[in-house]
Amino acid sequence: MATSAKIALVTGAGTGVGRAVAIALAKAGYSLVLAGRRKEMLDKVAAEINAVGSQALAVPTDVSKRESILALFATVKSSFGRLDLLFNNAGIGAPPVPLEELPFETWQNVVATNFTGMFLCTQEAIKIMKDQKPRGGRIVNNGSISAHAPRPFSVAYTSTKHAITGLTKSTSLDCRKYDICCGQIDIGNAITPLTERMATGDGVLQPDGSKKIEPRMEADHVGNAVVYMAGLPLDTNVLFMTVMANTMPFVGRG
Amino acid sequence: MEADHVGNAVVYMAGLPLDTNVLFMTVMANTMPFVGRG
Numbered sequence: 001m002a003t004s005a006k007i008a009l010v011t012g013a014g015t016g017v018g019r020a021v022a023i024a025l026a027k028a029g030y031s032l033v034l035a036g037r038r039k040e041m042l043d044k045v046a047a048e049i050n051a052v053g054s055q056a057l058a059v060p061t062d063v064s065k066r067e068s069i070l071a072l073f074a075t076v077k078s079s080f081g082r083l084d085l086l087f088n089n090a091g092i093g094a095p096p097v098p099l100e101e102l103p104f105e106t107w108q109n110v111v112a113t114n115f116t117g118m119f120l121c122t123q124e125a126i127k128i129m130k131d132q133k134p135r136g137g138r139i140v141n142n143g144s145i146s147a148h149a150p151r152p153f154s155v156a157y158t159s160t161k162h163a164i165t166g167l168t169k170s171t172s173l174d175c176r177k178y179d180i181c182c183g184q185i186d187i188g189n190a191i192t193p194l195t196e197r198m199a200t201g202d203g204v205l206q207p208d209g210s211k212k213i214e215p216r217m218e219a220d221h222v223g224n225a226v227v228y229m230a231g232l233p234l235d236t237n238v239l240f241m242t243v244m245a246n247t248m249p250f251v252g253r254g
Numbered sequence: 255m256e257a258d259h260v261g262n263a264v265v266y267m268a269g270l271p272l273d274t275n276v277l278f279m280t281v282m283a284n285t286m287p288f289v290g291r292g
Contacts, residue, residue: 173290181284217274225276228266236255237284238263246275 001021001031003055007080008091008230009033009072011063011121012090014041016192017142017222021087023222025230026054033191035061053091063090063117064109073124082132085230086125088118089142089158093194096153096179096205107156110220114160122171129180132173136234140226141168145188145250152205172239181237183229190219206249217245255283 008025012018014036022032026049034042034049034056042058049056059075062068076083091114094106122139129137143164150158164184171182189195195216198204203213222243227236244250260281267276282288 069266078275169289172284176285215273216268218271221270221274224266231262232281234286235284236259237282239280239282239289241279242277243270244275244277246273251277 001055001057001079003031003080005029005031006080006084006230007031007033007074007076008085008087009035009063009083009125010087010089011035011061011117012142013045014038015138016194017187017190017219018087018089019045020190020192020219020223021089021226023048023052024220024227025085025087026052026056028227028231029209030055030085030230030237031055031080033072033080034058034073035063037061037062052159062113063121066120069117069120069124073121073128077128083128084137086121086137086139087142087226088121088139090114090117091142091157094154094156094230096151098153099155100145102155110156111160114157115163118164120169122167124177126171126175126180130175130178136181138230138232138234138237139171139180139182139244140229141171141184142180143168143184143186143240144243145186145248147184147186148242149250152207152209157210162163168239179234181232181234183238184240185222186240186244188242188250189216189248190222191215191216192219212249214249215245217243255281 008030010022013034041059046056146160146161168184198214200212
């Protein structure tokens with residue numbers, strides 16, 4: 001696919017934050033590679049991107065499988081020849097259960113998707129970015145407010161999101177010599193299918209055992225944040241940004 | 255890094271509706287000594 005536009009790869013692009021970021025990047029002039037498990041969802045996002053005049057290539061991908069990630073990046077290279085931005089976004093949650101009762105398979109699946117998959121995507125992106133001309137690129141990792149504070153009964157999700165902070169810092173440190181920037185966006189309560197449960201019924205479990213409806217914010221603001229981060233020159237980096245619903249329970253204690 | 259990037263960051267933060275907040279943002283020269291240790 002011949003293009004003079006910058007190339008961005010978004011994982012988990014079929015819905016939610018990934019979709020919002022992909023569309024915001026397309027409006028900013030990027031050509032998109034859309035990765036996700038469900039092809040029909042990717043095709044819908046690709047159609048939305050085409051409608052704003054940008055290119056989009058949908059690549060069904062399961063980031064919990066290394067061979068799937070290798071195939072994704074081979075497609076990026078063969079289709080566009082370069083990669084300017086990776087938005088490492090794909091992630092899953094797990095049903096809230098007491099820590100000691102979390103099934104081992106659930107733990108492994110969350111770690112494989114949220115953390116190992118992100119690490120492997122980072123490795124493959126670096127291989128392309130450090131050898132391409134012009135050299136370099138940017139990696140933005142989707143952390144979470146859960147990279148700072150856990151929700152009750154969320155050990156797998158919270159552990160992987162805390163681990164992403166280490167991945168962000170190590171990638172930033174080890175890859176700056178290649179003109180690669182790595183930053184992290186920690187998002188609180190964006191309006192997506194994943195957070196629908198926060199706004200319906202009794203809401204979601206709080207640390208004191210109660211349930212509460214929580215405020216949410218438009219996911220478009222996350223898209224605009226990533227566009228800002230992506231638009232910086234490669235001598236400048238947003239290492240961390242926390243964007244959240246202003247009145248969601250996070251700041252404060254008790 | 256150019257100070258203009260800070261200006262653009264604040265414009266982004268300021269442009270959000272009041273139900274949405276950037277609680278923290280760290281914007282820095284990519285290769286300045288901060289991340290990492292000896």
